[in-house]
Each structure stands twice: as structure tokens, then as C-alpha cells.
Amino acid sequence: MNPPLRHLDRAREALALMPQATELADLVAFRSIQWKLRRCEALIALEDCRLKDALDSARLGMRVAKVTNDYEGLAVMRTMLGECLLNLAEYDQALTELRKGERLAQAIGLTRVYSRATRLLAKLYEIQGDAHQALHHLKIHAELEAERHRASSQMCSRAVQDELLGEVQRHARQLHREQREQREELSSAQQQLDQARDELLHLAAHDPLTGLHNRSSFWWLAQHHLTANLAGDAPLTGLILADVNELRALNDLYGHAAGDAALQEIARRLLEAAAPQDIVGRLNGDEFVLLVTRPGDEETLRAITQELSVRLASPVKCGDVWVEAGVSIGYAAGPQDGHDIATLHRNAELALAAAKQTPHRPLARFDQELVAEEQARRQLRAELPQALRQGQFTLHYQAQYRLADQQLTGFESLIRWEHPLLGRVSPVQFIALAEQSGLILDLGTWILREACRQASEWSFPALNLSMAVNISPVQFSQPDFAELVQRVLEECGLPGSCLTLEVTEGLVQRNLEASAATSRRLRALGVRVALDDFGSGHSSLNVLNLFPLDILKIDRVFMADLLPGHPDFARARQLMSAMVTLAHTLGLQVVAEGVESLSQLGVLEELGCNGAQGYALAQPSAAPDVAFRLPALASAPSSETALP
Numbered sequence: 001m002n003p004p005l006r007h008l009d010r011a012r013e014a015l016a017l018m019p020q021a022t023e024l025a026d027l028v029a030f031r032s033i034q035w036k037l038r039r040c041e042a043l044i045a046l047e048d049c050r051l052k053d054a055l056d057s058a059r060l061g062m063r064v065a066k067v068t069n070d071y072e073g074l075a076v077m078r079t080m081l082g083e084c085l086l087n088l089a090e091y092d093q094a095l096t097e098l099r100k101g102e103r104l105a106q107a108i109g110l111t112r113v114y115s116r117a118t119r120l121l122a123k124l125y126e127i128q129g130d131a132h133q134a135l136h137h138l139k140i141h142a143e144l145e146a147e148r149h150r151a152s153s154q155m156c157s158r159a160v161q162d163e164l165l166g167e168v169q170r171h172a173r174q175l176h177r178e179q180r181e182q183r184e185e186l187s188s189a190q191q192q193l194d195q196a197r198d199e200l201l202h203l204a205a206h207d208p209l210t211g212l213h214n215r216s217s218f219w220w221l222a223q224h225h226l227t228a229n230l231a232g233d234a235p236l237t238g239l240i241l242a243d244v245n246e247l248r249a250l251n252d253l254y255g256h257a258a259g260d261a262a263l264q265e266i267a268r269r270l271l272e273a274a275a276p277q278d279i280v281g282r283l284n285g286d287e288f289v290l291l292v293t294r295p296g297d298e299e300t301l302r303a304i305t306q307e308l309s310v311r312l313a314s315p316v317k318c319g320d321v322w323v324e325a326g327v328s329i330g331y332a333a334g335p336q337d338g339h340d341i342a343t344l345h346r347n348a349e350l351a352l353a354a355a356k357q358t359p360h361r362p363l364a365r366f367d368q369e370l371v372a373e374e375q376a377r378r379q380l381r382a383e384l385p386q387a388l389r390q391g392q393f394t395l396h397y398q399a400q401y402r403l404a405d406q407q408l409t410g411f412e413s414l415i416r417w418e419h420p421l422l423g424r425v426s427p428v429q430f431i432a433l434a435e436q437s438g439l440i441l442d443l444g445t446w447i448l449r450e451a452c453r454q455a456s457e458w459s460f461p462a463l464n465l466s467m468a469v470n471i472s473p474v475q476f477s478q479p480d481f482a483e484l485v486q487r488v489l490e491e492c493g494l495p496g497s498c499l500t501l502e503v504t505e506g507l508v509q510r511n512l513e514a515s516a517a518t519s520r521r522l523r524a525l526g527v528r529v530a531l532d533d534f535g536s537g538h539s540s541l542n543v544l545n546l547f548p549l550d551i552l553k554i555d556r557v558f559m560a561d562l563l564p565g566h567p568d569f570a571r572a573r574q575l576m577s578a579m580v581t582l583a584h585t586l587g588l589q590v591v592a593e594g595v596e597s598l599s600q601l602g603v604l605e606e607l608g609c610n611g612a613q614g615y616a617l618a619q620p621s622a623a624p625d626v627a628f629r630l631p632a633l634a635s636a637p638s639s640e641t642a643l644p
Helices: 002-007 011-028 031-047 051-067 071-087 091-108 111-128 131-152 154-205 215-229 247-254 256-273 298-313 341-356 368-389 427-437 440-457 481-492 505-510 512-524 541-546 569-585 598-607 623-635
Strands: 237-244 279-282 287-292 316-318 321-323 327-334 363-365 393-402 407-419 423-425 466-470 499-504 528-534 551-554 589-592
Touching: 031 051, 031 071, 051 071, 071 091, 071 111, 091 111, 111 131, 131 154, 154 215, 215 237, 215 279, 215 287, 215 341, 237 256, 237 298, 237 341, 247 256, 247 321, 256 279, 256 287, 256 298, 256 316, 287 298, 298 327, 298 363, 327 341, 341 363, 341 368, 368 407, 368 427, 368 440, 393 440, 393 623, 407 427, 407 440, 407 623, 423 427, 427 440, 440 466, 440 481, 466 528, 481 499, 481 512, 505 528, 512 528, 512 541, 551 569, 569 589, 569 598
Parallel strands: 327 363, 407 466, 466 499, 499 528, 528 551, 551 589
Antiparallel strands: 237 287, 237 327, 279 287, 316 321, 393 407, 407 423
16 A cells, blocks of 8 residues: 555655545545545655645545544544644644644554654744743653553663653753853843933934934923922022024025034033033024023022123134124023923023014013013014005105215115004014014015005106015015016016015025026016125125125115214225125125215215115105105205105
8 A cells, every 4th residue: 555655765656546545445435544545645745845735635634534533533634734734834723733633642542643743742842942841742752652662672662762862852952052042142132222222212312413402301301300399499490592593594604514513512512501410402403492400599590691692602613614603592580480391481482582682682581571572472463464454554665866966766665564553563573473474475465566556656667766675585485476576567567677676695595596596587577686784694705696686785784884983984984895896896786775974975975886775865755755756856866855
């Protein structure tokens, strides 16, 4: 029959005879032969490494044994099925089948099958890393095999047992070595995991650029300190905010690497000023924070902030140059200004906002008046949309003159808000609020349209005059801004040559390439572009070189010293002369703002400045006043017909 052929290494012949034997067994309904044939098929398939075929044969054989209630067949085929599953790495199912086969074989006294099942279980437990169970089943297997061989030969029995025991010992030693290596690997992995965890915890709690506490870490530490120390007669605790006002300009002028270096230098100075028990953090890109927790009083805190202000005001190195970063400081003190970090931070932010409004002394302490001012700002911000809908905004116009012949060249439109309760609100107050709220787009469009409409109504083309309109950075950065200007000009019937758009250096420096592209599109419409407030910020020759423009408007701050008899007159005159010469070299017209005396006009004319505007020439006036005086203004020198 097939098994003898298989044992004679003639598995192929045995496999070829299988179909005939199976057919014959089915014909005579010899069930005990059928499951044995399936077992032989499974054994041959295992030897040929056809694991799937072996599994199928084992399952068929087990079904036959179940149908006939053949317990021997069930024990044999369950063990066979478990072996197939073990070879297929189906360890959970293999364990189930091998345990069932083991118990059944033990119960009915099938020592050979019981021995085979225990050996396979030992192998399975060894794979799963359960050394105890592996050794247990190997011992059972050894005992069973010894019993089998003892029945056939007493002499061979001891040798077999010794061999099996040695195998068990070798397995035990191997398992011991593997376990020791595994423990060493686990210990090394644990050390690496602890190190990685510490690094991740540090990264999660600290700013990667400066190494200071990040916002969430600082917030937690500060609140923990306040909770523990601001009860009863607690010592004074100060929260100091420091904001880098010119970070964007530094990045645009010198690159982000230089800006990062400046931030790192500011962080270093903060750490130098801090005591060991103080907490220093970076809340966002340009805002730093210091929680002062050292012993002291209000005077101590004031001295700390003043010292810090001096430290941060010193120039920082950006690349190869030293520049002033423009750091503003606001601070609040607990417990009087707040018992929790959220309240202290909010109040310090109010102080910081106040400090930013005083550039020559950028340091402020929180007080209750700031709360009232903030509420007033919020109220104004909330009223802006309604004010625009109800027509509370108007334009005033300030005349601009050519110095060579003192002839009127145009007007600059200036927005005014006539509040029904507060009266006139300064543009310094509401323009920033409009930018924060996003209303600046609608407001800017209204200003542009109204200024162009007025210029058309006053026949600027015939009078060869130009209307100047200040443009918000938010509005100028819109991708379709040039198209908006073109539509407004077409709606008003005004040629582009009668419109001048004024932009600031800060606006241009935010995105020089995009700003230059917008300027080129505007100039293609005939619109002139003026760089307003030149010299008041981080003036860059790169802006004048790459940004297409027509007019350079010199900031009014340079006019204060340009008075004969002033101690700094000579220096101011040289500086003005240099700016005029630079502009003319680049082919630009020069207009001076804030001219308030005839002596200043004389100096500007002597230096070759092209135009001027200011109270010495004309004050901003409402549209009806300008319309009444316009015929005389357009035909006479400014000194004869200047508006009051």
C-alpha cells in the first residue's frame, strides 16, 4: 500500500497511486481507510512543502473520522491538522487542534499519536517564546518515546532517554541564551526609548529656535506658580511681554536666517536679565514673555522692566550688519492686575499695545485706563461697518504744489470720520481698526472711488491736476487690486494720469516681488506710484532699485530740523540734499511732506525738491471749500491763494 512506498523514498509513486486507492476506498465505503489515505496525502504534501494541499487533505480526513465517530482517526487527523497549521504559522488554530489531538490520543491510549502531538506542541510553544510549556511538552514527549522504545527494546530505552534528555537540555540552554539576549536587547531598547522620550518631552515644551519655553509650557508653569503663590499675602509677580516690532522688515531686508539670529539674540538677553527662578518663554513668532517670580515689590518690577528695555533696545546683528529690532514692552503685576495667567497676560497685552503707540518710549505698565481705552477701541471697531453704510466718512483734500513755479499740481485725499457722538475720530485710531477687522478693503474701495469721482467732477484732466490716494497694505496686496483701479477709473471717466497711489515702505518690503508686479500693472494704466513716508522705517536702496515708482515722498519727521537757526539744521540740510539727489539720480520726483514754514520752502526749493505739501501751503479742506477755491488755486501761485 502507499505508506510502504512513501517510507522507501518513493513518495511520487505513492502519490500517483493515491487516486486509485481513494476511489477504491470510496467504492467499498471503507471509512477507516479513507482518513488514513488523507493522512498519507497530507504527509506527502508536507514533505513536498505544499502546505496548502497538506492542510486541505488533513481537513478532509478529519471530516471522514468525525462522520464515522472514529476516535483514533480524530486523534490522528487533529494532530495532523495542527501540524499543517503550525507549518503555515497559524499558531492559535494550531494550538487548539494540537491540544485536542493530544487529549484525545492520551484518553484512548494512542501513545504514538500522543507523543507526536506533545512534540509539535513543544515546538509551537518554543516558537511562541513559552519556554516553560516547551520544556514541559518535550519532557512528556521524551517520556512517551522512551515508553514506546522500552516496549521494543530495554537496552535502547536508556540511550533514547539520554538522547532525549540531552536534546531537552540543549533546547533549555538555547532558550536560556535567547532569553538572555532578549533581555539585553530589551534593556538597550528601553534606554533608547527613555532618551527619545526625554527629547520629545523637551521638544514639546520648548521653542526649537530659541530654546525658551513654548506657549503651552510657559502657560502651564506660570499658572502653576500663580496658583501656589498668589494667595493671601503673596509676593509681587510680574508678567512682562516683549514684542519685536520690526521682525517682518528684518526678514524681508536681510533674510529669515538673519531674522532668526536676531530672535536668538533677544532670547539670550532675556535669559541674562532673568533670575534663576523666573520663567522665560516665546509665545509666538515675535512675542517673548518673562514671568518675574523673584522677591521684590512694585519698584523692583519697574527697575527690571526698565533694565530689560535698555538691553533689548541695543542693536542686534542681522547677518553682517547691526540693526535696531524695535522691541516694545508691556507689563502687568499680580495679584493686583490678575490672579491667573490669562488675566495677567491680557492686561500685559493692553500695556504692550499702549507701548507700541509710543515709539520713542516703548515701555508701558498696565492700568485701568488701558481697559477703558481698549473698550473704546472695540466699540469703534464694532461701529465701523455701520459708519460706512451711513455715510459718516468723508474726504478732505490737501493741496500739493510744484516748488519751481509755486503752481498747484493736485491734492492728497485724506479720510475723515465724523462720529455722531464722538465728533471727529482720528484716522490714526480707526484705520488700524479697519485693517484688523477686514473692513479696510471696503473702506479703501470707497476712498478710491470717491477720490476719483471728485477728481473727475473737478475736471482734473483739463486742469492737469492729480489726485493722490493712500493705499492700505491689505488693499495693495490683493491680487486683483490693479483691476479694481482700472474699473474705478473707467466708472469715473478719469484717465490714469490724474491718479497717484501712495504706498509705504513697509507695504513694499512685505513682498517686494508681488508689490513690484502690482506697481507695473498700475503704471501701465498711466497711474503714478509714490513711495510715502520715505525714511521713516527701515529704508532700503533695494526697494528703490526693484520697486517701480514715480514719486518719492519724504516723511515729515525730516522737516522739524530743516529750519535755519536750528542746532541740527546743517545736518538736516545735508540729509535732505542727499535724499533729493538720490531720487533725481533714479529719475524720481521728490515731494516733501509736513512743510510748516516759508523758510522750509525756501530751503527745499534751493535743494531742488520738486514739490511740497503742508500747513505752510494749505490745510486739508472739505470738498465744498476746495471746489469754491479751485479756479483760483489752479491759476495762481500758492503763496497768494493757499487755503486757510
